[in-house]
Amino acid sequence: AQSVTQLDSHVSVSEGTPVLLRCNYSSSYSPSLFWYVQHPNKGLQLLLKYTSAATLVKGINGFEAEFKKSETSFHLTKPSAHMSDAAEYFCVVSIFGNEKLTFGTGTRLTIIP
Amino acid sequence: DARVTQTPRHKVTEMGQEVTMRCQPILGHNTVFWYRQTMMQGLELLAYFRNRAPLDDSGMPKDRFSAEMPDATLATLKIQPSEPRDSAVYFCASGLGFVGQDINTEAFFGQGTRLTVV
Numbered sequence: 001a002q003s004v005t006q007l008d009s010h011v012s013v014s015e016g017t018p019v020l021l022r023c024n025y026s027s028s029y030s031p032s033l034f035w036y037v038q039h040p041n042k043g044l045q046l047l048l049k050y051t052s053a054a055t056l057v058k059g060i061n062g063f064e065a066e067f068k069k070s071e072t073s074f075h076l077t078k079p080s081a082h083m084s085d086a087a088e089y090f091c092v093v094s095i096f097g098n099e100k101l102t103f104g105t106g107t108r109l110t111i112i113p
Numbered sequence: 114d115a116r117v118t119q120t121p122r123h124k125v126t127e128m129g130q131e132v133t134m135r136c137q138p139i140l141g142h143n144t145v146f147w148y149r150q151t152m153m154q155g156l157e158l159l160a161y162f163r164n165r166a167p168l169d170d171s172g173m174p175k176d177r178f179s180a181e182m183p184d185a186t187l188a189t190l191k192i193q194p195s196e197p198r199d200s201a202v203y204f205c206a207s208g209l210g211f212v213g214q215d216i217n218t219e220a221f222f223g224q225g226t227r228l229t230v231v
Binding site: 034036042043044045046049090099100101102103104105106 | 117144146148155156158161163169204206208210219220221222223224225
């Protein structure tokens with residue numbers, strides 16, 4: 001079985017400061033890991049994905065995440081927050097070779113002007 | 114611009130009525146997922162299909178929910194009879210699934226159907 005734990009339900013940062021959204025995973029097999037973003041009343045959009053290639057993954061809109069097997073973590077970062085980054089972010093895991101996605105509970109990111 | 118299309122976007126219905134939600138996956142995608150999002154439970158997988166065959170519907174209440182893929186361009190999720198606790202946003206997603214020996218598990222989501230059962 002696989003699961004993800006998003007350590008913060010809500011994160012607030014000032015515009016122009018770094019963003020850190022934390023995610024820990026649990027998986028019996030090689031995981032594939034994803035970050036999805038959901039803006040209010042919108043569908044989910046893929047930010048980035050890790051599928052056993054490079055451990056540092058770059059995504060859209062300046063986001064990146066680092067896969068750390070020793071820490072079972074896949075934290076999402078961005079050097080400088082923008083107002084348009086305000087949204088709900090989901091860490092997602094699947095077992096490599098299995099299409100089923102297991103979602104975390106989400107982290108709501110608020111950007112302070 | 115390829116995208117997953119869901120209809121209707123919003124649905125308000127009375128308890129006991131039948132509700133049908135439709136999804137058009139991205140052309141060429143062979144896996145289709147139905148997810149439900151609520152404040153209490155977050156995002157839950159209800160069912161998924163590969164090449165139109167149901168692979169897993171363990172997340173779906175069998176007594177009232179049914180999911181089908183009549184053809185490769187249409188997936189449906191039906192609730193009969195509907196109950197207030199079914200109020201949620203229902204997302205459809207599609208993906209490429211297996212490509213040769215590899216699997217591409219990226220899923221592309223539709224905008225969702227917001228269902229309110231009163």
